[in-house]
Amino acid sequence: MKVLILGSGGREHTLAWKIAQSNKLTKLYAAPGNAGTADIAQNINISVTDFPKLAQFILNEGIEMLIVGPEAPLVEGVADYFANDKSLSHVKVIGPKKAGALLEGSKDYSKKFMVRHNIPAGASKTFTLETIESGYVFLEMQKPPYVLKADGLAAGKGVLIIDSLEEAKKSLKEMLSGQFGEASKSVLVEQFLDGIELSVFVITDGKNYITLPEAKDYKRIGEGDTGLNTGGMGAISPVPFADKAFMEEIDKTIVKPTIDGLAKDGIDYVGFIFFGLIKVDGKPYVIEYNARMGDPETEVVIPRVKSDLLEILDLAGQRKLDQASIEFEEGYATTVMCVSGGYPEAYQNGKEITELDKLKDVTAFHAGTTFSELGEVVTNGGRVIALTGKGPDMKSALAKSFKAAETVKFDKKYFRSDIGFDL
Ligand code: GLY
Numbered sequence: 001m002k003v004l005i006l007g008s009g010g011r012e013h014t015l016a017w018k019i020a021q022s023n024k025l026t027k028l029y030a031a032p033g034n035a036g037t038a039d040i041a042q043n044i045n046i047s048v049t050d051f052p053k054l055a056q057f058i059l060n061e062g063i064e065m066l067i068v069g070p071e072a073p074l075v076e077g078v079a080d081y082f083a084n085d086k087s088l089s090h091v092k093v094i095g096p097k098k099a100g101a102l103l104e105g106s107k108d109y110s111k112k113f114m115v116r117h118n119i120p121a122g123a124s125k126t127f128t129l130e131t132i133e134s135g136y137v138f139l140e141m142q143k144p145p146y147v148l149k150a151d152g153l154a155a156g157k158g159v160l161i162i163d164s165l166e167e168a169k170k171s172l173k174e175m176l177s178g179q180f181g182e183a184s185k186s187v188l189v190e191q192f193l194d195g196i197e198l199s200v201f202v203i204t205d206g207k208n209y210i211t212l213p214e215a216k217d218y219k220r221i222g223e224g225d226t227g228l229n230t231g232g233m234g235a236i237s238p239v240p241f242a243d244k245a246f247m248e249e250i251d252k253t254i255v256k257p258t259i260d261g262l263a264k265d266g267i268d269y270v271g272f273i274f275f276g277l278i279k280v281d282g283k284p285y286v287i288e289y290n291a292r293m294g295d296p297e298t299e300v301v302i303p304r305v306k307s308d309l310l311e312i313l314d315l316a317g318q319r320k321l322d323q324a325s326i327e328f329e330e331g332y333a334t335t336v337m338c339v340s341g342g343y344p345e346a347y348q349n350g351k352e353i354t355e356l357d358k359l360k361d362v363t364a365f366h367a368g369t370t371f372s373e374l375g376e377v378v379t380n381g382g383r384v385i386a387l388t389g390k391g392p393d394m395k396s397a398l399a400k401s402f403k404a405a406e407t408v409k410f411d412k413k414y415f416r417s418d419i420g421f422d423l
Helices: 010-019 051-061 071-075 078-083 098-105 107-116 129-141 165-179 244-264 298-304 309-317 394-407
Strands: 002-007 027-032 065-068 092-094 124-127 146-150 159-162 187-190 196-204 209-211 220-222 226-229 234-237 271-280 283-290 332-340 362-366 369-371 377-379 383-391
Touching: 002 010, 002 051, 010 027, 010 298, 010 309, 010 362, 010 383, 027 051, 051 078, 065 078, 065 309, 071 078, 071 098, 078 092, 078 098, 092 271, 092 309, 098 107, 098 283, 107 124, 107 187, 107 283, 124 129, 129 165, 129 187, 146 165, 159 165, 165 187, 196 244, 196 309, 209 244, 234 298, 234 394, 244 271, 244 283, 298 332, 298 383, 332 394, 362 394, 383 394
Parallel strands: 002 027, 002 065, 065 092
Antiparallel strands: 124 187, 146 159, 146 187, 196 209, 196 271, 220 226, 234 332, 271 283, 332 383, 362 383, 369 377
């Protein structure tokens, strides 16, 4: 089977690395890919949202499966584009149509979905500029801290947690006035949930689902979870506090009701669902849904999957996921992300990355890398490379990730040396 993976980050390199191990694979492509995917796939210089070009390439090459990594093409309707064109509808698209991707694309929509299907989550109300006065009154009725969430996609920056009521009112006005563009034309004021976060992932065909290993990621730039939010500075799987009983509770109260809810709402969903969860007083609540895998969670979740992922995705694409089975590795996988100095604010690309050949006992998943004109591997993004180690326990896996993060060299490299500190 010929497969095309859409995207260019660490998540996509990890998926490519796993799919490349499948006996079912005949040729692998990545669009646009990075310097890491170039080793195992043919990189194609097509944008993830240029659907006509992607479709033409897929038809020319006889590609049978399109695995969609990031959210933007999903929210823009890549799966609908393929389903609605007879010449393309044979292509198995792993990623939901627009209606399913709205679970990530609109926080208001996803909150209404959770309420409709009785899925535990923080209470919230949505406001626009027209209803801002009621928004102020609603804020006055809440206890601090105040959570303001942009309805739309805001590149991971659309959630503000604010201690003072006056500041919260000011921020509500700024957000509604376009602080995050269209994404914050509607804003949710949400109940603050105090607990510890984890991420749970499933592959679904809209009716059946397979749960992947859970993970915990570290979003803040600074040690001790301080400073600005990033896309993710590291991750760990499994999550020690997510024992069997807790995972069963998640399945019963969140995962199954979500899949059943999709079916009840007539949403045809093939792909990954990422449940951003929080454990409060021993109970799981949904913070958010994403219509894709997490990054860098993928870099620890997928390496723990023993089974053939392509076989499982192929069954999902045929709506026969009930026939699939999955096995996981025991022990821990950890990843530490090396990022460009300055990230998540301004940073420079094009720094040569060296010592990659010196890495031992880890798998290096490229996140923001490309080739220079001279053929050197250079930085091409804030998050540059994720170093995944494995071990029988978290400490031994982390020791490998940290050693590799020290070894890799590029100008102004930074990584967090405290991933896992709270576990
Ligand atoms: N690591 C969080 C995300 O992928 O959204």
